[in-house]
Amino acid sequence: MSxxxxxxxxxxxxxxxxxxxxxxxxxxxxxxxxxxxxLTVERGERLVICGPSGSGKSTLIRCINRLExxxxxxxxxxxIELTDDLKRIxxxxxxxxxxxxxxxxxxxxTILENCTLAPMWVRKMPKKEAEDLAMxxxxxxxxxxxxxxxxxxxSGGQQQRVAIARALCMRPRIMLFDEPTxxxxxxxxxxxxxxxxxxxxxxxxxxxxxxxxxxxxxxxxRVIFMDAGQIIEMNEPNAFFSNPQHERTxxxxxxxxx
Amino acid sequence: xxxxxxPLTAPRVSPAQAYVSTTLREQEPAPVATRGPVLWVRRxxxxxxxxxxxxLFGIWLVYVTVPPxxxxxxxxxxxxxxxxxxxxxxxxxxxxxxxxxxVWAKLDQLIYGFYPASERWRVNVVYALGAILLLPLLxxxxxxxxxNAILFFGVYPVVAFVLLTGGNLxxxxxxxxxxxxxxxxxxxxxxxxxxxxxxxxxxxxxxxxTAIAYLVSRIVAGPEAAPAAAKTTLSAxxxxxxxxxxxDIDVGLPQVETRLWGGLLVTLVIAVTGITVSLxxxxxLALGRRSKLPLVKALSIIFIEFWxxxxxxxxxxxxxxxxxxxxxxxxxxxxxxxxxxxxALFASAYMAEVVRGGLQAIPKGQYEGAMAVGLPSSxxxxxxxxxQALKLVIPGIVNNFIGLFKDTTLxxxxxxxxxxxxxxxxxTDPNWASPTTLxxxxxxxxxxxxxxxxxxxxxxxxxxxxxxxxQRH
Numbered sequence: 001m002s003x004x005x006x007x008x009x010x011x012x013x014x015x016x017x018x019x020x021x022x023x024x025x026x027x028x029x030x031x032x033x034x035x036x037x038x039l040t041v042e043r044g045e046r047l048v049i050c051g052p053s054g055s056g057k058s059t060l061i062r063c064i065n066r067l068e069x070x071x072x073x074x075x076x077x078x079x080i081e082l083t084d085d086l087k088r089i090x091x092x093x094x095x096x097x098x099x100x101x102x103x104x105x106x107x108x109x110t111i112l113e114n115c116t117l118a119p120m121w122v123r124k125m126p127k128k129e130a131e132d133l134a135m136x137x138x139x140x141x142x143x144x145x146x147x148x149x150x151x152x153x154x155s156g157g158q159q160q161r162v163a164i165a166r167a168l169c170m171r172p173r174i175m176l177f178d179e180p181t182x183x184x185x186x187x188x189x190x191x192x193x194x195x196x197x198x199x200x201x202x203x204x205x206x207x208x209x210x211x212x213x214x215x216x217x218x219x220x221x222r223v224i225f226m227d228a229g230q231i232i233e234m235n236e237p238n239a240f241f242s243n244p245q246h247e248r249t250x251x252x253x254x255x256x257x258x
Numbered sequence: 259x260x261x262x263x264x265p266l267t268a269p270r271v272s273p274a275q276a277y278v279s280t281t282l283r284e285q286e287p288a289p290v291a292t293r294g295p296v297l298w299v300r301r302x303x304x305x306x307x308x309x310x311x312x313x314l315f316g317i318w319l320v321y322v323t324v325p326p327x328x329x330x331x332x333x334x335x336x337x338x339x340x341x342x343x344x345x346x347x348x349x350x351x352x353x354x355x356x357x358x359x360x361v362w363a364k365l366d367q368l369i370y371g372f373y374p375a376s377e378r379w380r381v382n383v384v385y386a387l388g389a390i391l392l393l394p395l396l397x398x399x400x401x402x403x404x405x406n407a408i409l410f411f412g413v414y415p416v417v418a419f420v421l422l423t424g425g426n427l428x429x430x431x432x433x434x435x436x437x438x439x440x441x442x443x444x445x446x447x448x449x450x451x452x453x454x455x456x457x458x459x460x461x462x463x464x465x466x467x468t469a470i471a472y473l474v475s476r477i478v479a480g481p482e483a484a485p486a487a488a489k490t491t492l493s494a495x496x497x498x499x500x501x502x503x504x505x506d507i508d509v510g511l512p513q514v515e516t517r518l519w520g521g522l523l524v525t526l527v528i529a530v531t532g533i534t535v536s537l538x539x540x541x542x543l544a545l546g547r548r549s550k551l552p553l554v555k556a557l558s559i560i561f562i563e564f565w566x567x568x569x570x571x572x573x574x575x576x577x578x579x580x581x582x583x584x585x586x587x588x589x590x591x592x593x594x595x596x597x598x599x600x601x602a603l604f605a606s607a608y609m610a611e612v613v614r615g616g617l618q619a620i621p622k623g624q625y626e627g628a629m630a631v632g633l634p635s636s637x638x639x640x641x642x643x644x645x646q647a648l649k650l651v652i653p654g655i656v657n658n659f660i661g662l663f664k665d666t667t668l669x670x671x672x673x674x675x676x677x678x679x680x681x682x683x684x685x686t687d688p689n690w691a692s693p694t695t696l697x698x699x700x701x702x703x704x705x706x707x708x709x710x711x712x713x714x715x716x717x718x719x720x721x722x723x724x725x726x727x728x729q730r731h
Contacts, residue, residue: 067626086634094632104627108645108725117641118631170632 004140006133006171007202014043014173015079018205019064024073026059026229033059034070035229043173046206048216048237051226052252057209060226061176064207065096078173094122097167098176101183103159105151111138111162112147115169123170130169137165141195157188161195168199175199177208211256217241225249330355330694331701345692356698357690364684368702371520371675377512380421381523387414388530396717398724411534416504422527424513427505429456433463451508460502464495516594520675522706524594528601528666528676529710533659535602540609541648545639547614558610565607570668573600578672597669605662612654616647649725656718660711678703 019041026034033056041047049057062068063075066082066089075082078095082088106114115134119125125133138144141161143154151159160180167175177196181189193215200206200219210216216223216237223240225233225248233240233249241257244250303313334355336345343349345357361368370378391410394400419425430453447454468491475487519527546558565573577596585591620643628638648655670679681699684690 065630067629090632090634093629096630098630100623100626100630102623104623104630106624106627106642106646108649118633121637121641122632122634166631 004202006136007168007199007204010171010173011044011203011205014205016043017041017076018043018045018078018174019207020074020076021063022074024060024063024070024075026056026063026068026070026072033229034063037073037229037231039224039231041174041205041207044203044205045221046200046204046219047208047222047224048220049207049209049224049226050211050213050216050252051232055226056229057226058178061098061178061207061209064174064176065093065098067098094170095172096174096176097170097172099160099163099167099178099180101179103151103156103163103183105159105163105166107151110148110150111143111154114151114162115166118166119169134165134169137168138162140168140198141165142191155188156184157191160184160188160192164192164195164199174205174207177206177210179209179211181210181212213241213257225252227252330697332356341689342692342695345690345694347693354692354694356701357692357694358698360684360690360692360695360698361702363690364681364687367684368521368677368680370523371680372518373514373520373523374512374518377514380511380514384418384421385526387417388526415534416501420504420509421511422514422519422523423516424509424511425505426451426508426511426513427502429453429502429506432456432459433467435459452503452506456506460499464492464499467495468492516592517674519594521680522677524669524674524679525663525666525676527594528598528669529663531598532601532605532662532666536605536609536658536662537655539602539606541613541644543606543610544613544617547610548617562607562610565604566611570601570604570665571671573604574668574672576600593672594674597672597674601662601666601669605658608658608661609655612651612658613647615654616649616651617643619650620647649722652718652722652725656714659714663711663714664707677706 017040019039021037021039024034024037025032037060039060049060051057059068063070063082064077069084070082077092080088080092080095082092105111106117109117112131112134115138116125116127116130119130119133120127135144135147138147141164143158143161143165146154146158146162151162154162164175164180180196181192184192189212193212196206196208196215197219206219208215208220220237222234223237224231225240225244225246227248233244233246235245240249241253244253302309304310332355334353335358336350336354336356337358339345339357339359340363344359345354347354366375366378370381373381391406391414395403395406395410400406428451435456468488471491472484472488476484479487543558543562546554547562549555549558574597577600578593581591581596624642624646625638628642633641666676667678669676670682675683681703685696685699
């Protein structure tokens with residue numbers, strides 16, 4: 001399959017370093033969720049982040065588009081440092097797409113309107129152009145014929161693929177996935193993973209929180225294991241799965257790989 | 259893992275029990291016994307002893323209420339006549355029900371109040387324009403909603419104001435005049451009923467405020483934001499100027515003071531103003547109450563709780579009789595306007611709480627979804643949160659509208675005669691004093707209120723259904 005020209009173009013113009021986190025700390029009240037996280041993601045890299053629940057992996061990627069704010073340290077996304085400056089936050093969010101566990105599609109809008117909303121209102125794209133772009137990505141995720149239905153009429157797997165298309169319509173340079181397959185019926189997991197694999201083949205920079213280890217082996221450049229708010233182990237997938245170093249990682253892998 | 263646990267000894271399926279489906283069964287129609295009128299009656303009317311009792315009670319209730327009403331309002335009713343004689347049982351020689359000629363005789367008073375007879379065409383034009391602009395707005399299939407909405411919410415109120423009052427406001431001072439407390443540009447004369455001094459004041463004020471907006475935004479938000487701020491300010495002032503101009507110019511219509519207004523006219527003016535002001539205000543207040551800015555939040559809460567805490571009658575009474583005591587001597591505000599402001603603020607506070615209920619029902623994921631695609635918070639509210647929140651609370655919103663429509667009758671206590679007030683005034687006419695005049699009058703008023711309220715109710719139900727169809731889950 002040839003690379004998607006729109007994604008390739010967005011990636012080609014991106015800075016060499018996609019995300020840079022240095023000494024990032026975050027607290028929820030007194031609870032220390034992220035402890036001194038250092039992470040550099042290069043353009044085109046595909047990261048899989050795993051770990052037990054409550055380990056801070058979701059929080060980590062939600063800090064990248066500022067759905068959560070960090071209290072200490074530095075996060076630079078696509079050359080823009082995240083601070084309290086709302087303008088910069090909006091700028092970062094325009095360049096970073098995200099998919100959620102529960103899709104978070106807008107139920108009052110059709111699939112097509114879900115996809116064209118942000119391009120039209122944020123990028124000021126004319127309606128026709130936005131619809132063409134939306135159809136391009138809906139075809140990419142293989143549901144163009146559902147464009148005029150509402151999210152509630154689609155299956156979970158279809159909704160998640162629409163959510164991916166919606167994010168792509170903003171032509172992001174980085175895509176974040178927060179457990180995209182956890183809320184899906186087993187039969188629908190594959191269709192979403194296939195979409196993500198094809199996105200990886202297009203050269204998209206991706207950070208995925210997921211427990212789909214097959215996916216990690218297939219597309220990830222690096223796998224990160226987190227526990228108690230820290231990055232405990234980071235390695236390329238083969239070494240990570242065949243030869244985990246840390247005791248906690250070994251225990252975790254023994255429990256999810258049966 | 260398997261090496262650490264004992265092998266499981268699950269009972270094996272014997273070859274005889276194993277089963278593989280070879281055919282797919284066809285869909286069959288449901289059995290007849292699940293439908294049909296007889297079954298419906300058995301299920302819904304006489305299914306059990308309590309159901310039988312409830313059915314009997316219902317039939318009895320209909321029997322004791324409906325026939326007497328029909329008898330009074332239709333069968334025994336008097337339909338024609340010129341005075342009370344037509345409705346007196348001893349003159350007619352039979353039992354007399356509703357005295358409809360009374361309503362016909364007083365109809366003008368009920369619709370226009372004491373609005374001068376020669377000027378009533380103006381009220382009719384306002385009614386007709388309102389209907390012509392409102393109906394296409396309510397019917398979804400018709401195009402041009404945007405223009406229609408601008409005409410109805412922007413242009414129509416001004417036109418209605420000029421038509422109903424006669425316009426020609428005699429504006430004297432704008433910002434500079436008001437703040438300096440003197441007529442700086444006095445003596446410039448009048449053109450077409452407009453004081454030139456006011457308009458000089460307006461132009462100078464506009465220029466000044468625009469310049470201030472430019473400078474402040476340049477300092478606060480940087481030089482690239484300044485022209486936009488100045489442009490917004492200028493266009494707001496130009497719009498305001500157009501509205502004032504339309505209200506200030508002498509269009510040649512005789513002035514009709516609001517104390518001459520009455521009947522349905524007053525009811526509709528108060529209800530429509532209250533409804534159209536309370537929804538946007540209520541939304542702003544609800545958003546304010548959920549704001550992260552402590553000052554905005556506190557002010558919204560104080561406003562809402564204050565207006566919800568005092569009865570409407572108190573508000574109206576205060577606005578009419580107490581407010582003039584506090585205002586400086588020269589400043590007088592029209593009586594109807596005071597009541598309008600009171601009703602609108604009162605309704606806004608109620609509306610705010612209804613809308614807040616809707617906002618709270620929107621899951622966090624919707625906000626996150628909107629933020630993640632890069633929508634700034636204003637667009638997020640407008641495009642994602644509010645459409646869903648308002649849809650959820652349509653029943654509550656319309657409930658408020660209906661309550662407001664009926665609450666307008668309370669203006670009677672500050673001597674404004676709405677539909678019901680005009681009706682009560684009509685009762686005092688000795689020409690129409692008969693045993694059934696009172697019942698006929700209240701019955702008629704009830705029908706009018708019912709038509710409006712039931713209309714709103716049905717429309718909201720249709721709206722809900724339509725929105726539901728669009729996004730069934």
